[in-house]
Amino acid sequence: xxxxxxxxxxxxxxxxxxxxxNCTSSSIFNTWLWYKQDPGEGPVLLxxxxxAGELTSxxxxxxxxxxxxxxxxxxxxxxxxxxxxxxxCAGLLRGIQGAQKLVFGQGTRLTINP
Amino acid sequence: xxxxxxxPRYLIKTRGQQVTLxxxxxxGHRSVSWYQQTPGQGLQFLFEYFSETQRNKGNFPGRFxxxxxxxxxxxxxxxxxxxxxxALYLCASRRESSGxxxxxxxxxxxxxx
Numbered sequence: 001x002x003x004x005x006x007x008x009x010x011x012x013x014x015x016x017x018x019x020x021x022n023c024t025s026s027s028i029f030n031t032w033l034w035y036k037q038d039p040g041e042g043p044v045l046l047x048x049x050x051x052a053g054e055l056t057s058x059x060x061x062x063x064x065x066x067x068x069x070x071x072x073x074x075x076x077x078x079x080x081x082x083x084x085x086x087x088x089c090a091g092l093l094r095g096i097q098g099a100q101k102l103v104f105g106q107g108t109r110l111t112i113n114p
Numbered sequence: 115x116x117x118x119x120x121x122p123r124y125l126i127k128t129r130g131q132q133v134t135l136x137x138x139x140x141x142g143h144r145s146v147s148w149y150q151q152t153p154g155q156g157l158q159f160l161f162e163y164f165s166e167t168q169r170n171k172g173n174f175p176g177r178f179x180x181x182x183x184x185x186x187x188x189x190x191x192x193x194x195x196x197x198x199x200x201a202l203y204l205c206a207s208r209r210e211s212s213g214x215x216x217x218x219x220x221x222x223x224x225x226x227x
Contacts, residue, residue: 003156033215042118042204042218043157088157092216099170100208101147102216104157 006089006105013079014113021087021108022073029091032065032072033102037086046087047074076110084112116141118207118219126225132193135222139186139207143217145169146188148180151202151221160203163188164210195226 004023013019023032031050035043047058049065049072056063062075076083089105119138127133139146147162147170159172163182180190186207192199202221 035218040223042120042202042220045215045217048215090157090216095170097169098145098164098210099162100145100216101159101162101170101172102149102157102206103159106156 004089004091004103004105006108008108010109012111015079017079019076019079019110020073023089023105024071025091028069030094031092033090034063034074035088043088079112081112081114084110118205118217120205120219120222122222124223126227127195129195129197129226131195133195133224134189134191135203137188137205137219140217143207143209144186145208145210146182147206148190149204151204197226200224200226
């Protein structure tokens with residue numbers, strides 16, 4: 001199925017470091033969403049981006065909607081142990097009569113060494 | 115405000131059986147969609163329901179079906195289960211308005227043996 005190209009696939013960092021991950025696509029999206037998923041749980045929404053070029057922050061998280069609408073990045077500053085998990089980008093596709101579906105990246109697994 | 119609620123959380127079924135999963139969306143959310151998550155394929159869209167009508171469908175065989183009730187609660191059914199159907203099934207809900215966002219439940223873990 002259609003997927004976004006998310007990188008890196010995994011990251012091993014020290015506590016306190018900054019983290020950056022991104023997603024690219026050959027398709028244009030009108031909305032980008034970033035989710036975090038902990039083991040055995042569903043994805044939790046972190047940030048939603050609605051306009052090309054939009055830069056949005058949520059605490060230590062910052063995300064941007066690429067100007068071409070084909071990419072997005074997520075930055076985490078000063079990482080802490082609870083940031084461990086899998087991060088997913090998702091692009092929202094709109095169809096006829098209001099239909100919508102999310103297309104997901106493959107995920108970035110973040111591991112933090114204390 | 116309660117989030118998206120899915121039941122059951124865990125279940126084990128045998129090949130050939132069928133399974134029904136349930137989802138209660140966030141209050142006020144009328145759109146419900148379902149996703150399958152597996153290690154190999156990642157998160158894949160199954161279908162979306164709005165006002166008791168299927169509005170969008172992913173590339174899954176006809177064994178996968180769903181429905182939505184007048185109170186926006188939704189169920190999905192998988193018939194004639196195969197080993198490859200083992201996955202985390204996620205339900206998501208959203209409010210019908212511009213700029214809306216999509217919220218997920220904790221998922222139902224299905225193991226087919």
